[in-house]
Amino acid sequence: MQEREASLVSHIVLDHAYNPRNLGPLEAADGHARITGPCGDTMEFWLTVRNGRVDQIAFTTDGCGSSLACGSMATCLAQGRSVADASAVTQADILRALGGLPEATEHCALLASNVLRAACEDYHSKSITEPGKE
Numbered sequence: 001m002q003e004r005e006a007s008l009v010s011h012i013v014l015d016h017a018y019n020p021r022n023l024g025p026l027e028a029a030d031g032h033a034r035i036t037g038p039c040g041d042t043m044e045f046w047l048t049v050r051n052g053r054v055d056q057i058a059f060t061t062d063g064c065g066s067s068l069a070c071g072s073m074a075t076c077l078a079q080g081r082s083v084a085d086a087s088a089v090t091q092a093d094i095l096r097a098l099g100g101l102p103e104a105t106e107h108c109a110l111l112a113s114n115v116l117r118a119a120c121e122d123y124h125s126k127s128i129t130e131p132g133k134e
Protein backbone atom coordinates (compact mmCIF):
# COMPACT_ATOMS: atom_id res chain seq x y z
CA MET A 1 0.00 0.00 0.00
CA GLN A 2 1.45 3.41 -1.02
CA GLU A 3 2.38 5.88 1.74
CA ARG A 4 -0.18 8.44 0.56
CA GLU A 5 -2.88 5.76 0.37
CA ALA A 6 -1.97 4.49 3.86
CA SER A 7 -2.47 7.95 5.39
CA LEU A 8 -6.08 7.96 4.12
CA VAL A 9 -7.26 4.74 5.72
CA SER A 10 -8.05 3.48 9.21
CA HIS A 11 -5.63 1.49 11.36
CA ILE A 12 -8.00 -1.46 10.87
CA VAL A 13 -7.47 -1.34 7.10
CA LEU A 14 -3.70 -1.16 7.57
CA ASP A 15 -3.77 -4.05 10.02
CA HIS A 16 -5.72 -6.30 7.64
CA ALA A 17 -3.73 -5.17 4.57
CA TYR A 18 -0.36 -5.89 6.19
CA ASN A 19 -1.43 -8.88 8.31
CA PRO A 20 -4.23 -10.47 6.30
CA ARG A 21 -6.21 -13.12 8.19
CA ASN A 22 -7.06 -16.48 6.66
CA LEU A 23 -4.88 -16.38 3.56
CA GLY A 24 -5.58 -19.37 1.34
CA PRO A 25 -5.71 -21.61 -0.40
CA LEU A 26 -7.67 -24.09 1.69
CA GLU A 27 -7.47 -27.78 0.89
CA ALA A 28 -10.65 -29.84 0.59
CA ALA A 29 -13.07 -26.92 0.66
CA ASP A 30 -16.84 -27.45 0.66
CA GLY A 31 -17.38 -24.22 -1.27
CA HIS A 32 -15.10 -22.27 -3.60
CA ALA A 33 -15.34 -19.30 -5.94
CA ARG A 34 -12.97 -17.25 -8.05
CA ILE A 35 -14.02 -13.98 -9.66
CA THR A 36 -12.12 -11.35 -11.60
CA GLY A 37 -13.57 -7.92 -10.95
CA PRO A 38 -13.94 -5.08 -13.46
CA CYS A 39 -10.62 -3.67 -12.16
CA GLY A 40 -8.88 -6.82 -13.45
CA ASP A 41 -8.02 -8.18 -10.00
CA THR A 42 -8.95 -11.74 -9.11
CA MET A 43 -10.14 -12.83 -5.70
CA GLU A 44 -10.72 -16.39 -4.57
CA PHE A 45 -12.52 -17.77 -1.49
CA TRP A 46 -12.67 -21.26 0.01
CA LEU A 47 -14.76 -22.42 2.93
CA THR A 48 -15.60 -25.53 4.87
CA VAL A 49 -18.93 -26.00 6.64
CA ARG A 50 -19.68 -27.83 9.84
CA ASN A 51 -23.20 -28.08 11.29
CA GLY A 52 -24.41 -25.43 8.87
CA ARG A 53 -21.78 -22.91 9.93
CA VAL A 54 -18.66 -21.63 8.23
CA ASP A 55 -15.89 -23.55 9.94
CA GLN A 56 -12.73 -22.68 8.02
CA ILE A 57 -12.50 -19.91 5.46
CA ALA A 58 -9.64 -18.58 3.36
CA PHE A 59 -9.05 -16.17 0.50
CA THR A 60 -6.41 -14.98 -1.92
CA THR A 61 -6.18 -11.92 -4.12
CA ASP A 62 -3.76 -10.70 -6.74
CA GLY A 63 -5.03 -7.19 -6.17
CA CYS A 64 -4.13 -4.11 -4.19
CA GLY A 65 -3.66 -3.64 -0.44
CA SER A 66 -7.32 -2.66 -0.13
CA SER A 67 -8.40 -5.94 -1.68
CA LEU A 68 -6.23 -7.77 0.88
CA ALA A 69 -7.91 -5.82 3.69
CA CYS A 70 -11.38 -6.46 2.26
CA GLY A 71 -10.81 -10.18 1.71
CA SER A 72 -9.35 -10.53 5.16
CA MET A 73 -12.25 -8.70 6.82
CA ALA A 74 -14.80 -10.67 4.78
CA THR A 75 -13.35 -13.92 6.14
CA CYS A 76 -13.50 -12.55 9.70
CA LEU A 77 -17.13 -11.51 9.27
CA ALA A 78 -18.10 -14.90 7.82
CA GLN A 79 -16.25 -17.31 10.09
CA GLY A 80 -18.49 -19.08 12.59
CA ARG A 81 -21.69 -17.75 11.06
CA SER A 82 -24.39 -19.76 9.31
CA VAL A 83 -23.81 -20.14 5.58
CA ALA A 84 -26.89 -17.97 4.96
CA ASP A 85 -25.51 -15.19 7.17
CA ALA A 86 -22.06 -15.44 5.60
CA SER A 87 -23.63 -15.25 2.17
CA ALA A 88 -25.46 -12.07 3.24
CA VAL A 89 -22.27 -10.16 4.16
CA THR A 90 -22.37 -7.03 2.01
CA GLN A 91 -19.95 -4.48 0.67
CA ALA A 92 -21.32 -2.05 3.28
CA ASP A 93 -20.70 -4.55 6.10
CA ILE A 94 -17.06 -4.94 5.06
CA LEU A 95 -16.55 -1.19 4.67
CA ARG A 96 -18.16 -0.52 8.06
CA ALA A 97 -16.00 -3.13 9.79
CA LEU A 98 -12.87 -1.66 8.20
CA GLY A 99 -13.76 1.88 9.23
CA GLY A 100 -14.29 2.84 5.59
CA LEU A 101 -12.08 3.08 2.50
CA PRO A 102 -11.35 5.88 0.05
CA GLU A 103 -14.13 6.00 -2.55
CA ALA A 104 -11.73 4.87 -5.29
CA THR A 105 -11.17 1.52 -3.55
CA GLU A 106 -14.66 0.85 -2.16
CA HIS A 107 -15.20 -1.56 -5.07
CA CYS A 108 -12.63 -3.91 -3.49
CA ALA A 109 -15.20 -4.60 -0.74
CA LEU A 110 -17.84 -5.33 -3.37
CA LEU A 111 -15.56 -7.86 -5.06
CA ALA A 112 -14.88 -9.53 -1.68
CA SER A 113 -18.58 -9.77 -0.79
CA ASN A 114 -19.43 -11.09 -4.28
CA VAL A 115 -16.78 -13.83 -4.11
CA LEU A 116 -17.79 -14.77 -0.56
CA ARG A 117 -21.43 -15.11 -1.65
CA ALA A 118 -20.41 -17.15 -4.70
CA ALA A 119 -18.40 -19.53 -2.49
CA CYS A 120 -21.48 -19.97 -0.26
CA GLU A 121 -23.63 -20.62 -3.33
CA ASP A 122 -21.08 -23.17 -4.54
CA TYR A 123 -21.37 -24.91 -1.17
CA HIS A 124 -25.19 -24.94 -1.47
CA SER A 125 -25.10 -26.34 -5.00
CA LYS A 126 -22.79 -29.14 -3.85
CA SER A 127 -24.81 -29.90 -0.72
CA ILE A 128 -27.94 -30.32 -2.87
CA THR A 129 -26.16 -32.96 -4.94
CA GLU A 130 -24.56 -34.52 -1.83
CA PRO A 131 -27.39 -34.97 0.69
CA GLY A 132 -26.46 -34.97 4.37
CA LYS A 133 -23.46 -32.71 3.81
CA GLU A 134 -24.84 -29.78 5.88
Ligand code: FES
Nearest residue numbers: 039041063067108
Ligand atom coordinates in the same frame (compact mmCIF):
# COMPACT_ATOMS: atom_id res chain seq x y z
FE1 FES B 1 -9.24 -4.27 -7.78
FE2 FES B 1 -8.78 -3.43 -5.32
S1 FES B 1 -8.38 -2.38 -7.17
S2 FES B 1 -9.78 -5.24 -5.95
